[in-house]
Structures are given as C-alpha cells and as structure tokens.
Amino acid sequence: MAVKTVTLFFYFGRHIEWLCSSGKGTTASNYQSTWRMVSKYLDRQAEKFCLSAITEEWVQGFVEWLSGRGNLKASSVNYYLRYLRALYGLARKEKLIAFSDKDPFRGLAPSVPPTSKRSLSEGDLDKLVGYGERPGVKAGRIWARDVFLFLFYTRGMCFVDVYNLKKSDIHGDYIYYRRSKTGAALQVKIVSEVKRLIEKHGNPESEYVFPFLRENKRGEGELDEKSSLRRLNRHLKLIGKELGITQPLTTYVARHTWASLTEACGMNTSIISQGLGHSSERVTRIYMKGMPSHVIDNANEEMLNRLVRRKKKKKKGKNKKCPFLGKKETRHRINFRQR
Incomplete structure (x- = not known):
C-alpha cells in the first residue's frame, strides 16, 4: 500500500x-x-x-x-x-507522514476545567478501614472495600493492574508488575495491610491474587475487566452513601487519596509521580530517572504510619505534622535535579 x-x-x-x-x-x-x-x-x-x-x-x-x-x-x-x-x-x-509537514494538532487542544477533588479525608478513610468490622455486611461490599484499600496501600495501583495481578507477580516482599496504561515496570513493597488482604482472599485453585474479581454470578464464563470494575464501583458508591461520604466513591478515588495524603506528609511531588507510574509527566522523565524504589516505599510507609496507622502518639501540646524526607531521601532528590 x-x-x-x-x-x-x-x-x-x-x-x-x-x-x-x-x-x-x-x-x-x-x-x-x-x-x-x-x-x-x-x-x-x-x-x-x-x-x-x-x-x-x-x-x-x-x-x-x-x-x-x-x-x-x-x-x-x-x-x-x-x-x-x-x-x-x-x-x-513510521514515515507514513513527512516530518516536514506542520503538526496539525498544535495549539488545538480545548481547555479543560479543573477536576473536582476526588480524594478522601483522613476521617473518611478511617470510616472505610473500619467498615469491614460491621456485622452483617454483604460479601460484595466487603470485597469492594478490600480492593479499594488494596489500591490505596499499593501506592494508588490502577484497578486493571489489580484485576490482572497474578500470584507469580509476587516475589518475596514485593509485587512486580507493568502498568497497563504506560508499560512502566513498577515494584511495590508488600506492607502488612497488603499482606493481610492477599492472604484473606487467596484461593489455591486460582492463579490470580483476587479471583473474585472475575467471578460471574450468572455462570457465563469470567467477568471481564470493565464489567468487574462497574460491579465494584456500584458497591463502593453504596458503601459511600452508607458511611456518609459526600463524594461518589470509586476505585479511582483510592489513587487520588494516596497521592493527596502522601503530599500532606511533605513528600516530594516527583516521588508521588513515580509512585503512581506517571511516565508521561515531565518531572518524572527528567528528575526521577532511576529513583530507587525504597525511597518511594519509605514515603508510603511514612504516610501510613502518620495518617492511617497512627501507632505513635502525638506529644502533648504539639500538633506534629508529617516530616519531609530524611537526609538520604532528600539527597536522591537533589542529585536528580543537578543532572
């Protein structure tokens, strides 16, 4: 041709x-x-x-x-x-169009209004964490709540990557996977909350970490990713209404919540960007090339300890905020900016 x-x-x-x-x-x-x-x-x-x-x-x-x-x-x-x-x-x-030709798309993108806030507050997240302890909660809603928390604990992992997550992607204390949207190779440390969720839903007969995401109640083969997401989000919205959370609760809110709470802990925007697997962001491409995974894992642990787990009591008379990165992590950040 x-x-x-x-x-x-x-x-x-x-x-x-x-x-x-x-x-x-x-x-x-x-x-x-x-x-x-x-x-x-x-x-x-x-x-x-x-x-x-x-x-x-x-x-x-x-x-x-x-x-x-x-x-x-x-x-x-x-x-x-x-x-x-x-x-x-x-x-x-592919040289099907000459590079000498003017880019017909330049300057033609329509302006997009700012996206409304989609992250949960610490209080709303607390409600969701405690939701599974209620008696008589239907299995579908427990599953939806657990997947939401898994997404949050794994640094805002996307639903499609959790849907496709296999046991073979787990090696030792880490999950290794490629982000479906960008192909970026990511590794996520398995924190204690993630480990409990994996063990809770493990099925020796399935190769997937969360086999229930593919279960079709109608018995007509596996549920595809889009149908599974719709089902999960229906349950999440019902949970949100039940808990009095004003905004619609969806899996994407977990991703926004992780980014927002990690930022609230004073973590560098570039660390958050790489943690989310945003390969298209300029700050990731330029400053974050080669950022050690442990830096992101430490940021995640710090946020969980300060805002979610709350194991350390606040000192009297002091409203202690999340600290910025330690010396080692800050040194990584400065080195990248000097390149």
Whole structure:
C-alpha cells in the first residue's frame, strides 16, 4: 500500500489489533471509541479518508464538531483529540507522514476545567478501614472495600493492574508488575495491610491474587475487566452513601487519596509521580530517572504510619505534622535535579 493511500480506517484498525494482541485491551478500547467518533464525523468518507489528508483545518473542524454536539464535556473532547493525535504521531514515526509537514494538532487542544477533588479525608478513610468490622455486611461490599484499600496501600495501583495481578507477580516482599496504561515496570513493597488482604482472599485453585474479581454470578464464563470494575464501583458508591461520604466513591478515588495524603506528609511531588507510574509527566522523565524504589516505599510507609496507622502518639501540646524526607531521601532528590 502506497504511503499516500494509507487510510485512517486501516491505520486505526491495525493499531487496535496490535494493542489487543499485546494484552492492552483498555488502551485498545480507547482507540476504538476514538475511531467511532472520527467515523461519525467523516460519515461516508470514513473508510476512504487518508492519513495524509489530516490538516490543521480538518482537525479544527473535528474539534468544532465535537464541541458542538452538546453532550460532550471539554474533557471528553480532549480525550478523543489526544488519542487521534497519538495515532498521528505513530504514523509520523513510521514515515507514513513527512516530518516536514506542520503538526496539525498544535495549539488545538480545548481547555479543560479543573477536576473536582476526588480524594478522601483522613476521617473518611478511617470510616472505610473500619467498615469491614460491621456485622452483617454483604460479601460484595466487603470485597469492594478490600480492593479499594488494596489500591490505596499499593501506592494508588490502577484497578486493571489489580484485576490482572497474578500470584507469580509476587516475589518475596514485593509485587512486580507493568502498568497497563504506560508499560512502566513498577515494584511495590508488600506492607502488612497488603499482606493481610492477599492472604484473606487467596484461593489455591486460582492463579490470580483476587479471583473474585472475575467471578460471574450468572455462570457465563469470567467477568471481564470493565464489567468487574462497574460491579465494584456500584458497591463502593453504596458503601459511600452508607458511611456518609459526600463524594461518589470509586476505585479511582483510592489513587487520588494516596497521592493527596502522601503530599500532606511533605513528600516530594516527583516521588508521588513515580509512585503512581506517571511516565508521561515531565518531572518524572527528567528528575526521577532511576529513583530507587525504597525511597518511594519509605514515603508510603511514612504516610501510613502518620495518617492511617497512627501507632505513635502525638506529644502533648504539639500538633506534629508529617516530616519531609530524611537526609538520604532528600539527597536522591537533589542529585536528580543537578543532572
């Protein structure tokens, strides 16, 4: 197929197929959703429109069409544009588009309003930790609460990575895995709370750490990741209402909560960034390359001790805040900034 005749339909399809075969189903679904929207915009030209025909005017028209639909928020418009731009960038790397051509996406991303706060307060987290001690709580809600806490204790691990987490990913006192979204290799220390949750839900007949996430009550095969997430979030929202937590409780709130509470302990933003596996953040790429895992593990332990476990009593007359990193950890941070 000649370079100039490569269609957007073909290129989207090939990339989605590659993502699926690489086990990146969530990312593949994001590209599939983007293609569905692009094909609606192209209408009858959907299967014939060429990559080389993407111009600044065409992208601007696509953005205006998305914005004018009335049922999409600015964040949704940005979502479709981001994946279309990523695909265009891949085509450039494959030399299907000349690098000399002007980037048609430059300066066209819509402004996205600030995201509302999605982290729990210390008090709300306490309620959730104690929720499992209540008598008569349904199994589904206990499972949802336990997964939420597992996500929190493992430095904001994403649900899809917990869904796919296998016993073979555990070696000694650490969990080793690759973040599904970015492919970043991460290792997380198994703190005491995580160990208890793993032991609580262990099933010798399953290769997965949390086999109940795949259980289908209807008996029609395994529950896929999206269906499992929806079920879990339904239970979490009910738990939130029961506990009087004002904002909707979801698995993503666990990730925000870990970041917020760790920041409240004075931890460096770069440590939080790498702990979350944000490979796309500039501060991670530049300052955090090679950051020892124990630095992040220590930050996590410090936050848990100060804000969650509360094993150490506060001295009378002093409202002791979470300290900044110790000398060794601070030295790592300074060294990275000097590069």
